[in-house]
Amino acid sequence: MTAEDYARIGGIVFALSMAVSLLEMLWLTVVSKRESFLHxxxxxxxxxxxxxxxxxxxxxxxxxxxxxxxxxxxxxxxxxxxxxxxxxxxxxxxxxxxxxxxxxxxxxxxxxxxxxxxxxxxxxxxxxxxxxxxxxxxxxxxxxxxxxxxxxxxxxxxxxxxxxxxxxxxxxxxxxxxxxxxxxxxxxxxxxxxxxxxxxxxxxxxxxxxxxxxxxxxxxGTLEPLREDEPVVYGITREVNPRSWLDVQFSEMRALWADLSAAPGLRNKLGYLFMPPGWSHSGEHKTVSHQKRLLAAP
Ligand SMILES: [Zn+2]
Ligand SMILES: [Zn+2]
Structure with missing residues (x-):
């Protein structure tokens, strides 16, 4: 296949999928009014x-x-x-x-x-x-x-x-x-x-x-089914300002920078960069694995 073939097929599929998204958008925000467009x-x-x-x-x-x-x-x-x-x-x-x-x-x-x-x-x-x-x-x-x-x-x-x-x-x-x-x-x-x-x-x-x-x-072992008794709550654990593009895109980086600046020594700084979110140099971890262990504890 030539580069033009790849571009043509990719373009057609992209256009069709965007058309489906447009229909979803119209139904949700105009016809059924179940979502606000901005939200x-x-x-x-x-x-x-x-x-x-x-x-x-x-x-x-x-x-x-x-x-x-x-x-x-x-x-x-x-x-x-x-x-x-x-x-x-x-x-x-x-x-x-x-x-x-x-x-x-x-x-x-x-x-x-x-x-x-x-x-x-x-x-x-x-x-x-x-x-x-x-x-x-x-x-x-x-x-x-x-x-x-x-x-x-x-x-x-x-x-x-x-x-x-x-x-x-x-x-x-x-x-x-x-x-x-x-x-x-x-x-x-x-x-x-x-x-x-x-x-x-x-x-x-x-x-x-x-x-x-x-x-x-x-x-x-990372497959987790939806449970009848626990509906999904969408999002991330920090407070997000949904109207602020800067907050959505960059607040995690700002929080990482704050932790890096406060961490004593190179070893702890590397920990904040490469360990899972929620890892703390003080030992008070709030990683997902840690929280799951607490959830499973009797
Ligand atoms: Zn996704
Ligand atoms: Zn993901």
Whole structure:
């Protein structure tokens, strides 16, 4: 496939998925009036403008560009055939799990992943609320590392495209498509699983990391089902000012800087950078693992 083919297919799929988001937006904010436009869509749309402006001065390679780099350095290739697509999907999902786990467990990386988790409601445009710093980071893991493992660029491209479209659907408003998804819940990440991922309930935090299948979360023990007796509370544990783009995008970094400045010695400063959010040099940890242990205690 040529670069024009990739661009054309990517453009068509992007336009169709944006059309679905527009329908969701119209239904939620105009027809049913179940969400306020500014509350549900203000942040993602403000951030989309910022992402566009920053891409003018700071071009990102994107997953395809990174995949081309990785393929050039790959020591072998998986070749052609149906097995390549299956292994390609598993490898892509493995690196998806790794980058997403790191994004939750390393505080420095949480600072750039947290804007995606800040909203207290879900809509399919929430992916546009990401920090601009997360885009090359995603491209490195999903494109470069997957292709470096021998997955052909074409397979990386189509799996990544499926991930983008399905990833949008994972965030569809619970007010528009509530409930569960029958047998799909046993195999695929559905909006139900991903709503749990966006919860700030202690029981649900740091779970359901992949975006297409349940395989790696099941294997690594990070799969957390939605419980009938505990509805999801969306968002992150700090107070967020939903009207402030600066607060959503940068407050985690400001809090990290404050902790770094106050921490005595290099060892403690490194702890704040690389240990999970909630780690404290005083030993009074409030990490998710710590809170889960308290929850499980009799
Ligand atoms: Zn996440
Ligand atoms: Zn999400």
């Amino acid at each position: 549900a869509y203000g942040q993602p749309l403000k951030n989309a403008v910022f992402i566009e402006l920053s891409s003018l001065v700071l071009p990102t390679l994107g997953t395809l560009g990174f995949a081309l780099l990785g393929a050039g350095l790959a020591p072998f290739t998986l070749g052609e055939g149906w097995h390549t697509w299956l292994i390609g999907l598993l490898v892509f999902e493995f690196w998806y799990w790794v980058q997403h786990w790191l994004g939750h467990k390393v505080r420095l990386l949480w600072c750039i992943h947290a804007p995606h988790h800040a909203p207290d409601t879900l809509t399919s445009l929430i992916g546009l609320g990401r920090s601009v710093l997360e885009l090359p980071y995603l491209g490195f893991f999903l494109g470069f590392m997957t292709a470096l493992c021998g997955v052909p660029v074409e397979v990386v491209f189509f799996v990544s495209l499926a991930d983008g479209v399905w990833g949008k659907f994972l965030h569809i408003s619970p007010r528009l498509v509530p409930g569960k998804y029958g047998p799909l819940e046993y195999v695929l990440q559905t909006p139900t699983w991903h709503r749990v991922h966006h919860a700030k309930n202690v029981r649900y935090m740091d779970s359901n990391y992949t975006s297409l299948t349940l395989f790696w979360d099941w294997l690594f």
